[in-house]
Amino acid sequence: MNNTNSHDERIAKMVFASVYPLYLTKVEKKGRTKAELDEVITWLTGFNQKQLAEFMEKKVTFETFFGQATLNPNAGLITGTICGYRVEEISNPLTQQVRYLDKLVDELAKGKKMEKILRK
Structure with a gap:
């Protein structure tokens, strides 16, 4: 993966509220629902619906979003490739967490x- 500082900084500065609609469009095109998407996000981050709405309203960055998250203890079980890179091999913790979310959305x-998605 392009593990340059600029790449990691770009991901950190991305606004969660700007990416969420892209996730939603992706899953809805495949017949999945907003509720399922939100379930995946809450499983990974520990946030509830109200918190997700607040983060979107405040337009927080991924850095803030994941900085306040309590990552699911089973998040380390998320493996595989996303954008051609193995998520378990990403060295920057924030970038890895964002890619965990990307991987879960892809699986959905x-x-x-x-x-299976929620590693039960």
């Missing part, structure tokens, strides 16, 4: 069963 869009 690909029709995986929710219990």
Whole structure:
């Protein structure tokens, strides 16, 4: 992966509220729902619906978003490739967390069963 500081900084500065609609469009095109997307996000981050709405309203960056998250203890079980890179090999913790979320959204869009996505 392009592990340059500028790449990691760019991801850190991305606004969660600007990426969320892209996630939603991706999963809805494949027949999944907003509720399922939100379930995946809350599983990973520990946030509830109200908190997610507040983060979107405040237009927080991924750095702030994941800085306040309590990552699910099973997040380390998320493996595989996203954008051609193995998520388990990403060295920057914030970049890895964002890619965990990307991977979960991809799995949801690909029709995986929710219990598999949530590593149950």
